Amino acid sequence: MLVPLGKTVNRLRNAIGWRLRGVFGDRRVDRVMIACARRWRPLLKKPVFIGVTGSAGKTTTKELLLGMLAHKGGAVGNDGSYSNIDKIAEALLRLMPWHSYFVTELSGHRRGEMDDNLPLVQPSIGIVTIIGDDHTSAEYPREAIIREKSKLIAALPPTGTAVLNADDPAVFGMAAACQAKVITYGTSPSADLRAEDIRSVWPERLQMTLVRGAQRVALRTRLCGTHWVPAVLGTVGGGLAAGMTLAECAQALASVEPFEGRMQPVTTPDGVTFLRDDFKAPWWTLDACFEFMKAARATRKVIVFGELSDVGPAKGVAYARAATLAQDIADLTIFVGPWASSALKARRPGHEDALHVFSQVRDAADYLGRISREGDLILLKGTNRQDHLLRLILARTGAVACWRDDCRVVSFCDQCSQRMKPSGAPPLLQRQASTSAVPRIESTPLTRVVPGEQVIVGLGNPEAKYAGTPHNIGYELVDQLAATLGLSWSTHPEAWIARGELQGRPVCLIKIRLAMNATGAGLKQLSDHMGFGPEQCLLVLDDLDLPLGSAKTRQRGGSGGHRGVASILEAFQTDAFRRIKIGVGQAGVSLKWAEYVLTPFDAASRIAVDVALDAATTRLLEILAHPAVAPGALPGTT
16 A cells, blocks of 8 residues: 555656646756755655765665665655756655665765765765776866765764775775774675675676675576676675675676666677667776676777866867777777767778777767667767767667757667757768759869879858958968969869969869868869879868967878868868868857857957968978978977
């Protein structure tokens, strides 16, 4: 009778909550909900309250605990990874007096967060998984994170229990500030609860032997990867603290499935297995994924990277490093997103097809749909809020039509009400085909580029309203160069083209007649028609990271966030394009960067722009005069 009553109360509470949010707004409702939870908590005498913290494994530990403790009585926990105080309060209000357990994550993402959450939860059992580098910064260094998370252990009552990872010195050291009983876990011989005989070689799941004193119990989990051992042992430690036996813990854990987006296997009807680790992708977690994929048994191994986090200031270098490591393990490596082109630096001669990059998830989904086959094991390693890699799976059954890459929605796409609403850019093949849809204009025929001819491509947007803007400074330079040489522009469906000689060498000036984001599709089509490759090209473009009035050359590398360059590198699947970057950055600009680059320069800025164009022209002439000079030999070259 109590269980149906509890479900009815929860449904009623949710319905009222949505109505209240619509009337009063989220913040006001959250404040009321937190206040109600603070009054509700002292009335709950029966449930055991358990808090879980750490840099990784919190959600999996919490979900394992909920699944395991369900065998000992009703258990309630926070939803997903939502661990802000309002979400904890919402979960607390779902807790009824007849429930046996309440389990919640306590993140400590910022200073003082524990000070808000601990008085509300008042846990008697505290579990700490591991301390990593997530959320570290100059303002919130690792030492401060350790102090923040250790507040959970210091707040436990003398009758409570702290469950600490003995393999992590930062976690093990928290015992010094604990007045409660301590259970340590890990692979260390000194740990109270140990794991031995650990193995996890796909398609087998994680298994181990649990050891506590003279007790030895075999455990077969449904998890993938040995890096989940701390989460499993922390869960068992929590079960022991809650009164379960070692054998009961092992039996209950054997049926708990991996949590969504955390090394979660999904096999499609055509026999392709995706391993979803797409909730978040901090750099320090890559080693565990690489170790799992290296040991896995599969017909073919594929690794797909989305947005990587906690990589430091040299993000492009990190992506190239990840690509290098992945190619030692996987048969095929794919990068998706605005930084994907940085991985092209790691391409190996003779093995170019082993690494592909795409700026948009839709293009990666289209490519995977064409090349994947039965028996493939495909690891998805991304950050859901940035890239929503789940769409790579949903696309195989037509279960998604939304291809936006900027929605920033926290939830997974299969939970989104907008996923079947068509949106986002068309796929790459369609964008390439669209270059042929430009109305035909009478012009001189496209003649092939001769050996030694330099192709100079000015980047910009073709519409007249973008003339004189920072994003069109590439157009300006080639226009200025054509006027100086007395060249005339011929109009073609794909581009404006001017051909002549510069310093005794044949040159072909190009302005693609497509939007900046589609520049790559247009240039690739010209390349196929005219017979030139990246080694003959020189890109001229704007750079927000360089001050207005400056210019710099670069031999190769990622896009640096420039969408026009990214589209070119993606279309050609190589970063081997020389570039002249013209500085357009200005301090103190009130506009957002996306608006600034499409707003015409004011009169004062035009003086610096003219200086920049002269400097860029000088660098261009230096490159033409020294075509065989090694990268970095010219001043201002990288």
